[in-house]
Amino acid sequence: MSLRLGKNIKLVYMGVGIAVLTAALIFCLNLVVGGYWDVTADDRFGLDKDTVKWLEDNKYGVNIRFYVSKDLAQKDVALAGYADYVRRLLAEYQRRSNGQIKVSAVEVVPFTSSQTEAERAGVKEFAAPDNKKYVYLGLSFTDENGRTLAIPQLAPERRDELESDITRLLSVLTANRRPRLGILSPYFRAAEQKNPLRYAENLPFVDQLETLGYDVVSLSKTSPFVPEGIDAVLVFYPLNLEEEALYALDQYLMWGGKVMVMMDVLAEERFKEKEMFIGYNSGLQRLLKNAGVLYREDVLAGDNSNSRELMLSGHFIKYPFWLIVTNDGIAEHPVMKGTKKLFLNHSGFFEYTPQQNLRTTVLFSTGENSGALPAVKAINLTYDGLLKDYLLTDKRYPLALLIEGKFKSLFDRPIVSSAQILAEMPPFLSLPLKEGTLLLVGDSDMAAAALWDAKAGQKHDAFAAATLSDNMRFIESALDYLTQSGYATVARKPDEKPRLNMSDVFYRLAAGVYQPQKKAIADELAEIRQQITEAKERLAALALPSAKQIKNLEELQRTEADKENELRRIAYLTEERYQNYLSWFAVAVIGGLPLLWVLLVWGIYRIYERRVRRRAEEYVK
Amino acid sequence: MLVVKNITKSLGGRTILHHINFCLRKGEVIALLGPNGAGKTTLMRCLSGFYTPDEGEVVLNGKNLEKQRFDVLQRLAYVPEAGGIYPDMTVYEYLSFMAELKHLDKQQFDENLSYLLKALDLREVINQRCETLSKGYKRRTALAGAMLSRPEVLILDEPTEGLDPQQKQHLRAFLKKYGREDIVLISTHIMEEVDAMADRVLLIKDGKLVCDTTPEDLKKITPDKDIESSFCTIVGR
Amino acid sequence: MFLRDVLTCWGKEFRLYFQSRIVYLLLFVYAAMAAVFTLYASDFYNNTAVNLYQFFRFQPGIAAMIVPALTMRLWADEYRHNTLEVLLAQPISYAAIATGKFLAAWSIAGIMLVSSAGFWLIVGVMVPLDNGWIAANYLFTFLMAGSLCAVSAAVSAFCYNVLAAFLSSLAVCIVLAAARFSSWAEKFMPDNLLIMQLSKAFDFGQQYNDLISGQARFAAVAYFVLVIGAALWVNIIAVEYKRS
Structure with missing residues (x-):
């Protein structure tokens, strides 16, 4: 009996020993190891070299207070995610600042001193984008003399500018003059x-x-x-x-x-x-x-290669006078x-x-592919009208x-x-x-x-x-x-890729199917409306319009209503097709892909199994 | 030479083996006899390295099973009573897995496998899943798995259990042949098997080795000159 | 020699998985579950994250449910078919056996994870993604799944039958993956710094989130590696315990 117990006790000791050792290791590692890999393409958790240089050169102490609503995650998950990102970035500021920057977080609870403190520091309450619940998410920067600057609200939309904003405010706070x-x-x-x-x-x-x-x-x-x-x-x-x-x-x-x-x-x-x-x-x-x-003062510059899209007559066109200037220029x-x-x-x-x-x-x-247009033509909002007077040249x-x-x-x-x-x-x-x-x-x-x-x-x-x-x-x-302000400026994080959602893509696909039809109807509608306007003007000019003229106008208005209905139908069809695309995608992802994968794995295993069988048969022969 | 020195083993608070001592030499087929619950299987498990004895040691050719475990187990094979084969594997898969466990090289594996397939008549079922095999094939597959490495010590727990008479005869002949050069230790209840195969008999009763003799000498214990009577006399039934 | 033994055991277990139909069922169930959670449990269509966060955030939960089914028969079948006696009487170490078994389960988890690559590919064609980040997240998820495999295998090593192995490892995995120790600590003991630090250090979900956030902390990687190591050790002890 004693022998058995003795053996088991040894095992129990070993088990407990492992557990304690592992726990201690995990705990110590979490406290001691602060390093990380930034696996993102745009290095979003690292600091720009200009920021790092500023932090290394900076001789003044700054306290950064990070005000976050308590239970932010329950109020707005996306904002909580952003708050986590800000926290990580601030930790990086503190880490690289040779002890000059100190970051502390304050959980803001309404009707408590934390709320008063946040408001006093210049942080303002705002409505969360998702559910309009009021939250606090802001930063205050205080220098050694008690001077304070604040970012009242940290909007996730400004994520790309966050580092640039923080570094700028730090340099403004520590600058000798404004x-x-x-x-x-x-x-x-x-x-x-x-x-x-x-x-x-x-x-x-x-x-x-x-x-x-x-x-x-x-x-x-x-x-x-x-x-x-x-x-x-x-x-x-x-x-x-x-x-x-x-x-x-x-x-x-x-x-x-x-x-x-x-x-x-x-x-x-x-x-x-x-x-x-x-x-x-x-x-x-x-x-x-x-x-x-x-x-x-009467001529606009146009660029055929780099320009933004404009909605004209119901569809998007590349509009040469909304210029995009990129690295090239x-x-x-x-x-x-x-x-x-x-x-x-x-x-x-x-x-x-x-x-x-x-x-x-x-x-x-x-x-390189630029041109000029008299400005007065630009307010004539028809595309053909615009382009008629647009002179293309090959100069910048x-x-x-x-x-x-x-x-x-x-x-x-x-x-x-x-x-x-x-x-x-x-x-x-x-x-x-x-x-x-x-x-x-x-x-x-x-x-x-x-x-x-x-x-x-x-x-x-x-x-x-x-x-x-x-x-x-x-x-x-x-x-x-x-x-010659001497302020630190840091490039915002490059946002090379446009932010695009799956729903946008599916909707564009669905809309693309009906695009020619929609364009044709929209053009016809524009023409009919033009005719209606002209007909109305003619009628207004006459003291006594004829019944035929009135009938014509009515006919045009009926056609206009029909065309509008057709446009509505196309909108409905687009929505329906979009929903279908979503369903097909879901079916493909939930059922199709897994099934294909299972078949693939099964197939590979069958091939392997056959090879093993053949090898075995060789021994029999 | 396999030397068992003073082995004691307790399980579940009960001492199953009491200070067992014996020595097995090459060229012997040894039958391990004993009534149910005498500790045969426990002893075999101790010899195979599955159990670690509480006291005593097992030494094969001067190497201690506990201290030079891998060296000893490389030269020793054990087939438990229930066979110990994987039902989801084919015979070939099982045998190649056992060969890998014993670290056989390709040539050894090829030679031994070809020999064993023929000797144990497993060619027909080589690609059959173990769970679909008859009991006889299962026993033979397990035996083939154990013998792939040509072990110096072969420990078999009730090897002919559930086989038909023809298969039993065939297997006995095979083991007898193997025992001419190596050590074969079998545990059995079947006295005719002892008679047919064994060069030596070890009899265990209540975890103690009560008899270590030859079958011929064992027969002499009773006037009937019959092993079964002798066995009953010794175990007290 | 150790590695060769590990490979032998891995090969045997890995092949055995495909002998049973359950693994195909599990492959399908995992891929379908991951897709359902991704598409319907979060705002995937309207807010497609460049790191496929909607896909990764549910992985610990899904893995906690699937992994026990993968590991349940690793040891239980050895007991059931009486093969453990033979296996442990071979000239290989228990560590090699436990590691081989664990690696086999982990490999299957890897195959499951790769099944979602088709989804990544399709979404990647349609919207711009941060592929480096996603690839890293796949690795980290694989690591997380590995730690669950190791824990689950260790738990199942103590059980004699498949059902007991499944239920007990399911319970342990769910507690490990779903219980957010740090949020409990935050709720009940926000002022106790040691408790807060401890709960954060051992919070499986928190550590995983740390890994997939794009800022993969070394400590979080170490956490999962240590969990794997400790669980393997426990696994070996479990075998020793069974043997004695």
Whole structure:
């Protein structure tokens, strides 16, 4: 008896020993081993080399507090997944920072001190995209002096910009100065208001600039000088600028100022507001001409190879005037560092002749297969009409220029006579004192809301808006260059592959089947509607329309209704086909593929078995 | 030479084997006799390395079964009472698996397999699944598996159990032949088998070795000169 | 020699799997179950993850149900057919036998996992995927399945019949894969740092999620490797126990 027990006890000891040893090993490894493999194609858990360099150079301590709603996973699984990603990225910041960055997480529970703390730090509650439950997911950054900056809401849509945002805020928080930026634009209210930029209804980029480390002030277009202490001036959508503004910019450049001008032949924002296009006049032509640049204010640049799709007459077409500027058209220049893709809707272009004392660099341009179109034609929204006047050339059109050097003045004497104002402004220069910089961009819509996709939280919160391209990055980088801000900028994670879902693919497949039919009906419908409009106009012109004319109109309207019904039928058929595709896919994946696999394995085994049998039979022989 | 020194084994709190000692030499067929529950199977399992004795040791040609386990087991084969073959395998698969376990090379396997298929008459069933075989074939397949490596010691637990008379005769002749050069230890209840095959008899009673003699000497114990009577006399029935 | 013995045992067990029809049934059931969970238990069509997360997230649960069926007869059949006596009387180590058996079950789990490659291929043709990430996730899932195979084999080594082996290893696997120790600890003892750390370290699901998140932590890989090692060790002990 004792012998048996003794043996079993030995085994039990061994088992317990293994369990304890393994447990200890697992526990220690989890505590000690912090390394990992980043197996993602875009290295999403690693930090950009610019971030790493900044972290290594940084001498200031920063506390990062990560505010997350308790039970976030129960409220929104996708957000919880994103929170986990943010947590991992922050851990990486802490790991690479030589102890300067400290990250701590705060679980936010409503009506407790954690909520108060989050709100005080600048983190805001927002509705989760999936179920609209209110959650907290934000970051605050506090430096050694207690100064705090925050990302109020971490929207998953901005995942690609997350590292860029965090690094930027860290560098803004630890920077010695904040550059001052003057904005001259008809979109803003007068400068005398305390915070005039809040009018920027559809310019989230201005919020973004403030958050990204700029003090932004509005400049008046009637002021003949740029106030002291402005590091750079951004002229956004210049419209009918007065002589005073021209004089201010001219003199600012003579004094060595930095100016960025975002022109626009056809502003989407105005176009959206249904204002009739009557010809654009920036008022800046003389200034540009003085620098050897011509910007035709009535001509749009087009690019047949790189352009976005537009919905016209019920189907998508490649629309040459919604430009996509990719690596091919982007110059190697510090301003363009990290910029990979830009969207410009209805952009003008520049022609330039080199000037003495000025260095002109093309920052980006259209592709090789480009052309030009009179802007007035672009508002005629029929595709054939658009293309009729579209001239294809084989040259690239510069869309942004950087001009640096000693500018000549447009003026030979001050235009201001008031002694009081003269006393306030810097003295008149007819010859340049320092080298100035003028950065010209052919389109201002690239910063407009149309190219921003505001999702979570408030629409105007810069950190909730997801960019579709590198537009904001370009503006940020250009202003950093002009103001010499010294801020760290990190390229956003490249999103080379478009985000596509299986349902999109199936729907496109289903819609593709009916596309020719749909296009034909849509064309017929457009024609019928045209005829109806004409018929109505004719009837309206007549004092007493004939019965035949009325009958004709009625006939046309009946046909219109029929065609509309056909379109509805096609929509129904498309939906039905889409559902069928989903079912077929499910059947294939759940039943077909497994069955095929089983048959394959069975087949392979049968072949093997036959070989073994044959080998066995050889021994019998 | 297989030496069993002072083996003691307990199972389930009961001592099954008490200080067993004997020595088996080459060229012997040894019959292990004993009433049910005497400890025959336990002893065989101890010899085959399946059980580790609580006390004592098994030594084959100077090598200890516990300490040089692989060396000893390479030269020893054991076929349990129930056969111990895999029902889902074909005869060929089973035999090649056993050959792999014994680390036979291709040539040895080819030679031995051809010989055993013929000697044990397994050619007809080589591609048949073991579960579909008759009892006789199953026994022979298990035996072939054990003999593939030409072991120096062959331990068989009731090898002719369930066979028809012809098969029994054939198998006995085969084992007798094998026993001329090597050690064959069989456990059995069938006294005629002892008579026909065994050169030596080991008789166990209540886990103790009570008799180690030749069949002829065993017969002399009773006036009938019959092994069965002698057996009954010794075990006390 | 050890590796050769392992290979011998692996080969025997692996072939035996295909002798029974159950393995084909299991292959089908696994592939179908994985597909059903992927398509219907999460928003796959409208939110196709580049790493096929919807497919991988259910793998521990599915594996916990399938693996016991794979390992249930590894040892139980040896007892049933009385072959263990013969097997253990051969000149090979128990470690080789246990490892060979475990590797055979793991190989079948691998074949099951590969069955979903067709799904990956089809989805990959239709939408852009991060194939490197997915390939890594397949490896990690294979590793996770291996740890369940090892645990399940170890549990079944203590059982004498197939049903007992299946039920007991099913219970252990489900507890291991489905019980989120860290969330329990978070719920009941959020302030006890040691408990929190311990629960996190031993949370099977958490470790697996760590692996497939794209940021594969070395510690999580080590966790599964250690579980495999420990379970194999227990398996050998179980055989010793049975023998004695």
